[in-house]
Amino acid sequence: MTDWRQRGACLSLNPDVFFSEGRPFREAKEACASCQVLIPCTFDALRVSGVGYQAGMSGVERDRVRRWDRQQRGLETGGRPRKAAS
Template identity: 45%
Template sequence: MWVEDWAPRAACRDQQPDQLFVRGAEQNKAKQVCASCAVRTECLAEALDNQIEWGVWGGMTERERRALLRRRPNASWRTVLEAARNGQDATV
């Protein structure tokens, strides 16, 4: 089930924002917060669909998200990720 109002359920909701907008090895610590997050997919879709450039979102760094966006520039990431979660193939 897709969670529309995902932010209040995010594992990072009690983190300082500065901990999620870091560089280098610190990004791995930020990604660990995402690892067990119940709304990780919704967070990632938000960042990809809105082309958010900075920070760790849905367990992915800026560089990782840019790579996905280059591969599927016209994708609706919510559709893609929701279909993947449901075991379906999403065509864009």
């Protein structure tokens, strides 16, 4: 079976569109929106810290998802359960 990375919509694009400092990632967003391997790409993008546009998200957006995930799993409190709201 072929690695999912070989089926990404991004393969046909110039890599510079994913690392455009200060410019919108319009081309990258369009490619990700139509990509057949967005789900495995998202898992990979959230697993590793990286720069640029990956899995339909900017670096800031990926950081927000990671932070939300840690909060949901109680990891933002050092692994201790959060206090219940009164």
